[in-house]
Each structure stands twice: as structure tokens, then as C-alpha cells.
Amino acid sequence: GNSVTQMEGPVTLSEEAFLTINCTYTATGYPSLFWYVQYPGEGLQLLLKATKADDKGSNKGFEATYRKETTSFHLEKGSVQVSDSAVYFCALATETSGSRLTFGEGTQLTVNP
Amino acid sequence: NAGVTQTPKFQVLKTGQSMTLQCAQDMNHEYMSWYRQDPGMGLRLIHYSVGAGITDQGEVPNGYNVSRSTTEDFPLRLLSAAPSQTSVYFCASSYNRANTEAFFGQGTRLTVV
16 A cells, blocks of 8 residues: 655754755555645645656755655755744655545644744 | 635534535536544545545545535535544545645634534
């Protein structure tokens, strides 16, 4: 079956610090990989995605590279801001699962001024 | 463009009561789904639908029913609420492809006492 494992949280950083949130996966078939973000009191929204090996997804200064050899999709940002405080979810879907997403546990990020 | 609209935002039920969580989307998406979000467990799929008249069970379907009479609407019914169903519920919609973005509602926070 499909599964996603994220680094345990919560993560607390100071503004302008470097962020890495680890994500590894197992999948039956060839997955598409996603990072979703949930700001306080809101639903999830897509942050970035990658659909094939070595693709890099990027958005709002965040990046993640689809690494098939290590089955990973780690999220990075060079300089975080207070407004990046949110819960981040790694997720995948495969051609077999269609639009059914499998989510990781989520990582709570708090950025202090 | 309203996107995905969920109602209500908050609900308190007594054990044994029934209720329906409403979900509507205006993007003509084939695929709709319901998730529950519990601390440390990410989002877990309850039920999903790939089109009007077609529904299927997800990972945690027990205690919930769904129907899909139109493309736009996908209500979730709790037949006899239990404290274990206290959670935050999200509805999502997308095109029915593995590499496509899912759009989420703002969530319903349900407490069963």
C-alpha cells in the first residue's frame, strides 16, 4: 500500500532561519508528490507538487525535489518568515489510487520574530 | 468562484444524534472526498466519489454514509454520533487524475459529547 512519513514536530524556528521538513514515502506504482499547507483556522491548500523523478516543485520560496532513489520529497526554504507558521502535510497519489491522497502526519511549524 | 464550501463550521452533538455535513463545489470536479483530521494522524480518508451516483469507502468509513446525486454536492451523514467521531472534517474536490491539485473546504469542527 501507500504511506507517507514526515519528520516529527513541532518545529520552532527564528525568522530568517533555514527550514527542512523531511518526507519519505512508499508507493505501489509511480506516485505524484505534494506538499499542502494549512494556515490556522483554514483548510489545506496546495503549496507545491512534483509528478516525476528529479522534478523540483517550488512556490513562495519553498522547494522540494522528487528523489526516486531515496523515496523522498523534503521541503526546504532558505529564510522563513513569521507568516510561514502553519501545518505542512506531505502527500502522494498514484495512477492506481487516482485522486485519493495519502497524507503524512503533518508538521507544525512556528516561526518566531 | 466559491471553490469548495462546507457547512457548518462548528457543531456540537450529543451521543446518538445524527447530522449531515454539507459540501458543495462549483468547479465541475469529478472527484470529491471527505477526510477527518485528528492530532498526530494527518488526514484520513472517510469516503470518496469519482462522479455522480458513484461512491466508495476510504480508510475509516464506519459510522458515516455518503451519497452523490449531483456533481456539485457530496454530503456526509453521521447516523448515530459517538465521541470517537469528535474531529475536524474536510471536504475536498479535484479532477480525477493522480497529478492534479485538490481543493479543500475550510473544515467543520465537530464535538460529540
